[in-house]
Amino acid sequence: MNIYDISHQAGVSIATVSRVLNGSSKVSDATRQKVLDVIDKNSYTPNAFARSLCLNTMSTVGILCSDASDAYQAQAIYFLERELRSNSYASMLCCTGYHLQEKKEYLELLLSRNVDALFFIGSHFIEPTMKKNTYILNTAKKIPVFLLNGKLDGENIYSILCDDENASKSITDLLFDRGAVSPIYLYRTLSYSGQRKIRGFCRSLNEHGIKATDNMTFSCPGPVEETCRILEALRDKSIFFDAVAAADDELAVGAVKYALRHGLRIPEDFRIAGYNNSLLSTCSSPEITTLDNRVEFMCTSAVSQMMQVLGGKDVPSQTIYSGSIIEHETTRK
Amino acid sequence: MNIYDISHQAGVSIATVSRVLNGSSKVSDATRQKVLDVIDKNSYTPNAFARSLCLNTMSTVGILCSDASDAYQAQAIYFLERELRSNSYASMLCCTGYHLQEKKEYLELLLSRNVDALFFIGSHFIEPTMKKNTYILNTAKKIPVFLLNGKLDGENIYSILCDDENASKSITDLLFDRGAVSPIYLYRTLSYSGQRKIRGFCRSLNEHGIKATDNMTFSCPGPVEETCRILEALRDKSIFFDAVAAADDELAVGAVKYALRHGLRIPEDFRIAGYNNSLLSTCSSPEITTLDNRVEFMCTSAVSQMMQVLGGKDVPSQTIYSGSIIEHETTRK
């Protein structure tokens, strides 16, 4: 069933059918009704491929994330998709994992589907050397690229991110306020935003008269249980710490477990701060003070910017917004 | 830049370029190399729309979920996408929310993009009355439909699901084993799988000589804090319970909070079982006994079945597999 079949049955030309299909006003009411009836009767849907061949777009964008089952990324995916949909765009999702090669392959996949724009969730996609980022720069030559919580300078690349450095500083300041003397910092990876968070942590330390050294920030790439063990190892080495600032809420959960196991009172003896304002922060007992980095706002802004860019408007290449602290039981008595 | 440009530059016909593009063996090595060079030099990508118009497919499927930020669904999305990708399929994601009208609109969106198959994550999509399910049955007339953890009979519809009833019975049996006398059940919604879980719970009760009545199963659609309050309300009404079986891990977290607040010893005085084997089960203190419903297996099977169906093979319309209990601290001393 195609546009010819409809036109025959309705006794009009395919041009008229097309006009009806696309809501053109230049069709008489009588003809329109006649055509619509035939379309209905046959429950005909225009062929998407032919349509997009003419229009050179399928109103589809690509969303790249490293892991859709990660709580933060899952939220971003949700908000992005909803917002895109309300602007009549469909979303192709790609879970690339963490290897550069795979990221590139997924990018090929999306480009081979002729998507209109690309969203990268998280700063995992920004490689440390500029050379390794050429794959993004090259893509941006074809379609606009939006980096959510990542930053990269380049033509047709737009970065939307939370001011993680200042957020991380504020939340560390809070730990000091609540009586901490020797806070340490836990992170998962040293992505772009990961580095900014650490910088904020160190700035707070300096302002509180502590010289930031290497054994105040620790990498915990594993599951909760491992995070807990890493803290226990520090304790065994007699490294003193009475507060933990973490790069995400899951790491903070590890700190909670550690404190509970060793009978430390929270927050009197031990304070903990997470990051991302995820479900984990309120599922923990005690509930974890965390930083709301406004995922929904980030996604809404990104989609709005995309609509403007596709509409030929000029938008800033960087948008940085502030986060806000959500205080819970791990810092508040 | 199109196939004509390439053919001119390479001094061959478009047919030859097409053959090279599609890896046809009927091309001499010399010609192939010549064409590949030109393609490379111009970094040419064939137009996806023209291509799909000829082939009548874009190797794309639709994934429908109600909420991508839900831990269970997020996992399913991740595994589905990865598996599809490794079979050269791209995934269009739709987060429909929980209203029938929106689900239908999203379905239109996907069908208008001519996807090759459809995956529905979760039993939220199965409506209680058959009439309301016609929207799925109609879709299945066009393309195969795969229901993950949902069940609906119909031509071209394939259901892959965990045996939730028996799983729920086993995990309730475990609560009795660990000393429970009066377990209650918490659920979020009465979806298809939700009902099966309750049935399993009741069967266990019966086998342990308890007649299942209305005030043993409770709906807790809200956040953790509310779940906790609902349990407190029961306690205030002097309804006795010494164990909680929950339809998901988040509900179980609510039960943990309740127990901790009221000084109940876990598992001596109070036992808790969750469901889904999510991150929450190990992030809780104490860690929560949960049921692994094998999301990854479910997704891998579904994609494998899709490949077979699209390949014209006959596959069973229903696949039911068993779950397994993961015991943690809330039932084990």
Place this chain on the structure above:
DNA sequence: TTGTAAGCGTTATCAC
């Protein structure tokens, strides 16, 4: 092994 030419199902530009 390579080239010619006929589709694929739309949209859009013209005339009328």
Place this chain on the structure above:
DNA sequence: GTGATAACGCTTACAA
């Protein structure tokens, strides 16, 4: 208002 007809960029018989 409506109808021919030429794109759009590719795949694939069929010829050579």
